[in-house]
Amino acid sequence: MQPVKDIVIVGGGTAGWLAASTIAARHQGRIKAGQFSVTLVESPSVAIIGVGEGTWPTIRTTLKKIGVSETDFFRHCDGAFKQGGKFSRWTTGADDDFYYHPLVLPQGFHQVNLAPHWLAANDGRSFCDAVCAQGVLCDEGLAPKTITMAEYDGAANYSYHLDAGKFAPFLQSHATGKLGVRHVLADVIKVNQLENGDISSLDTAQAGTIRGDLFVDCTGFAALLIGKTLEVGFKPCSDVLFCDTALAVQVPYDRPDAPMASQTNATAQKAGWIWDIALPTRRGIGHVFSSRHMSDDEAHSILAAYVGPAIKDRNVRKIPIRSGHREIFWKKNVVAVGLAAGFLEPLESSAIVLGELSSKLIAEQMPANREIMDIVAANFNEVTSYRWGRIIDFLKLHYCLTKRTDSQFWIDNADPSTIPERLQNLLKVWKYRSPWFFDEFDRLEEVFPAASYQYVLYGMGFRTEVDPYELAVDEKLAAQYMRQNITSSFRMRSELPKNRELVDKIVTYGLQPI
Amino acid sequence: MTNIVPLNNQSHRDLRVMALVSDERNFVAVVAGEFPHLAPHYPIFFSKDSETGAFYCGAMLGFDEGENLFVAEGRNVYRPLNLQRGPFFVAGSDIAIDLDSPKVGSGELLFDESGAPSVYLKSIMALFRDLVPGMEQTRIFIEVLLGLKLIEPIDINLSFDDGTRRSLAGLYTINQEALRDLADADVLMLFRRGYLHLIYLMISSLAQVKFLAQRKNTALRAGLGLPR
Numbered sequence: 001m002q003p004v005k006d007i008v009i010v011g012g013g014t015a016g017w018l019a020a021s022t023i024a025a026r027h028q029g030r031i032k033a034g035q036f037s038v039t040l041v042e043s044p045s046v047a048i049i050g051v052g053e054g055t056w057p058t059i060r061t062t063l064k065k066i067g068v069s070e071t072d073f074f075r076h077c078d079g080a081f082k083q084g085g086k087f088s089r090w091t092t093g094a095d096d097d098f099y100y101h102p103l104v105l106p107q108g109f110h111q112v113n114l115a116p117h118w119l120a121a122n123d124g125r126s127f128c129d130a131v132c133a134q135g136v137l138c139d140e141g142l143a144p145k146t147i148t149m150a151e152y153d154g155a156a157n158y159s160y161h162l163d164a165g166k167f168a169p170f171l172q173s174h175a176t177g178k179l180g181v182r183h184v185l186a187d188v189i190k191v192n193q194l195e196n197g198d199i200s201s202l203d204t205a206q207a208g209t210i211r212g213d214l215f216v217d218c219t220g221f222a223a224l225l226i227g228k229t230l231e232v233g234f235k236p237c238s239d240v241l242f243c244d245t246a247l248a249v250q251v252p253y254d255r256p257d258a259p260m261a262s263q264t265n266a267t268a269q270k271a272g273w274i275w276d277i278a279l280p281t282r283r284g285i286g287h288v289f290s291s292r293h294m295s296d297d298e299a300h301s302i303l304a305a306y307v308g309p310a311i312k313d314r315n316v317r318k319i320p321i322r323s324g325h326r327e328i329f330w331k332k333n334v335v336a337v338g339l340a341a342g343f344l345e346p347l348e349s350s351a352i353v354l355g356e357l358s359s360k361l362i363a364e365q366m367p368a369n370r371e372i373m374d375i376v377a378a379n380f381n382e383v384t385s386y387r388w389g390r391i392i393d394f395l396k397l398h399y400c401l402t403k404r405t406d407s408q409f410w411i412d413n414a415d416p417s418t419i420p421e422r423l424q425n426l427l428k429v430w431k432y433r434s435p436w437f438f439d440e441f442d443r444l445e446e447v448f449p450a451a452s453y454q455y456v457l458y459g460m461g462f463r464t465e466v467d468p469y470e471l472a473v474d475e476k477l478a479a480q481y482m483r484q485n486i487t488s489s490f491r492m493r494s495e496l497p498k499n500r501e502l503v504d505k506i507v508t509y510g511l512q513p514i
Numbered sequence: 515m516t517n518i519v520p521l522n523n524q525s526h527r528d529l530r531v532m533a534l535v536s537d538e539r540n541f542v543a544v545v546a547g548e549f550p551h552l553a554p555h556y557p558i559f560f561s562k563d564s565e566t567g568a569f570y571c572g573a574m575l576g577f578d579e580g581e582n583l584f585v586a587e588g589r590n591v592y593r594p595l596n597l598q599r600g601p602f603f604v605a606g607s608d609i610a611i612d613l614d615s616p617k618v619g620s621g622e623l624l625f626d627e628s629g630a631p632s633v634y635l636k637s638i639m640a641l642f643r644d645l646v647p648g649m650e651q652t653r654i655f656i657e658v659l660l661g662l663k664l665i666e667p668i669d670i671n672l673s674f675d676d677g678t679r680r681s682l683a684g685l686y687t688i689n690q691e692a693l694r695d696l697a698d699a700d701v702l703m704l705f706r707r708g709y710l711h712l713i714y715l716m717i718s719s720l721a722q723v724k725f726l727a728q729r730k731n732t733a734l735r736a737g738l739g740l741p742r
Binding site for chain 1: 562563564565566567568569660663665666667684686
């Protein structure tokens with residue numbers, strides 16, 4: 001039996017350091033005993049892409065598990081709270097067209113499905129406000145917790161907006177300083193393979209040969225190991241998700257105490273949408289669009305109109321988005337994490353969360369030896385393919401429910417031939433039954449649970465037929481949770497501080513560990 | 515409102531302050547040096563400052579906002595320094611007074627006829643010599659305990675004779691399981707610094723919650739016309 005004990009991660013971006021930290025934290029005991037090693041090889045000359053300034057609440061568990069203090073995270077990564085997404089102009093394109101996809105579950109979600117009861121009431125309240133407090137918290141720019149709550153605890157579920165350019169170095173210093181990860185700054189010049197195709201070692205220009213038992217490919221779009229060396233194909237999904245280009249810009253605030261939104265704003269445009277992410281020191285804004293439907297010049301002028309005069313003299317970066325993912329993610333003794341595994345438009349901040357979930361799966365299921373690695377890999381591929389498929393479906397949901405017909409982009413997006421079959425079928429089912437707990441999304445770690453589908457469906461005006469006889473079954477319980485929501489919304493509004501106020505306090509005073 | 519001004523023997527020559535009247539507060543910040551005096555009467559907890567989130571130590575005097583169940587005790591029971599100091603504050607090396615405090619008006623004089631501090635004011639000055647460095651010592655004590663993960667939240671649920679219930683939130687105490695699991699070197703360090711003594715005083719003071727509840731029940735029964 002050939003033991004798997006030396007892990008080599010190639011690439012020093014967010015994905016690389018997340019993978020290194022997660023694996024090293026999980027195997028600390030063996031690392032300290034000298035029986036396991038995690039090495040990260042990073043090219044000194046390749047800049048990180050640094051996409052992804054939005055995260056999912058999983059990031060809190062991830063950071064806690066690798067032993068990072070939340071206070072340190074806020075202080076070093078220009079972190080801010082994120083409580084969901086606000087989607088404007090996606091349904092009708094009108095000025096008053098918006099909905100929230102919050103991060104909390106509807107009240108009592110594990111006991112009762114409030115969606116049919118909300119549909120039956122049809123009282124003009126948005127679905128989000130009827131079932132949870134978070135839309136109101138976002139409307140008022142409130143934080144999800146107070147300064148007296150312990151690190152990683154919250155009154156409402158939350159994740160972060162962060163500066164990806166600061167996050168990777170932050171994880172690096174934690175991984176090398178606290179978790180025993182070896183950091184090698186060197187360019188890989190040759191990949192050495194065994195007869196069976198496994199990678200045995202990497203020749204580097206500056207640090208000689210680095211051998212390993214398992215290689216994690218975090219080389220971004222280059223996909224050095226999984227793509228170039230092992231020739232795993234790329235499965236594009238541009239027939240479903242049309243956006244293929246982003247123009248990104250960083251915009252300073254006009255004053256240091258300007259209010260800071262606690263949600264990602266995603267405002268639909270003629271042939272795409274604009275993200276707007278609030279960090280304490282600046283906003284990150286980007287126009288994601290389909291180059292088949294719009295020229296760069298037009299996209300630039302739409303971005304300029306959104307940003308206003310502040311765009312003058314700012315550097316606008318063009319980022320290509322090749323939507324899709326690898327056919328498989330783990331082949332031989334190579335597993336891909338991050339952009340090397342695939343990339344989708346940042347509509348629901350799926351990049352970092354997928355990196356986290358993949359890193360966790362690798363860390364948890366670390367094969368003891370080479371002999372069982374193929375079995376672990378097969379499971380990893382199945383789970384990861386499922387996740388990519390569901391994310392693609394979920395992103396498409398935001399587009400295909402549109403009623404906009406003001407441009408070819410939106411008309412094409414609603415064309416059934418561009419909607420994956422599984423999603424088409426689910427949309428048919430959901431006309432008669434709303435998605436819920438234990439339904440179609442029954443995996444232990446769904447990236448987007450049934451609640452997320454509810455928020456988008458009913459936020460975009462989708463109607464599910466309601467059977468009054470079925471409603472009667474849990475009518476009282478539903479009414480009770482709806483009332484509870486009103487009470488808890490009211491309480492949270494009065495108790496929670498403004499988003500910027502709390503972030504400033506955390507930087508000044510810190511949060512307590514308990 | 516408050517009107518805090520530095521104290522001087524000219525303008526405050528005839529000022530009088532009620533020395534023995536305690537604030538109507540149910541929780542008051544305390545310093546580690548007071549623990550031996552506090553523990554026989556009050557439960558001592560950690561709590562968090564609502565502005566900064568920082569931990570501090572506090573003695574519990576009652577269960578509801580503004581409920582001090584020891585008000586009638588006068589000198590019979592040790593009064594935490596932060597109650598003894600009445601309307602006085604320190605501003606750098608000077609003592610300041612809140613002229614708007616209800617405790618200012620009648621009571622003890624602050625200066626004698628020659629303008630020298632009265633016995634009462636001297637006792638306040640002495641109090642600050644304990645309180646000011648005491649706050650810093652207590653902060654370090656808490657920092658060490660946090661580092662050793664010795665602090666944990668505690669939920670306290672009570673029901674009183676009038677049928678009402680209280681759930682007290684935002685309180686923390688010593689994590690006794692973590693205390694038992696400490697490495698020998700850490701135990702020795704805590705002992706040498708005098709912290710082990712403070713830790714056990716905090717643990718034993720938890721028994722006072724029951725007596726505090728009895729005080730409240732006695733008052734309630736009196737109010738309800740029930741036999742004591």
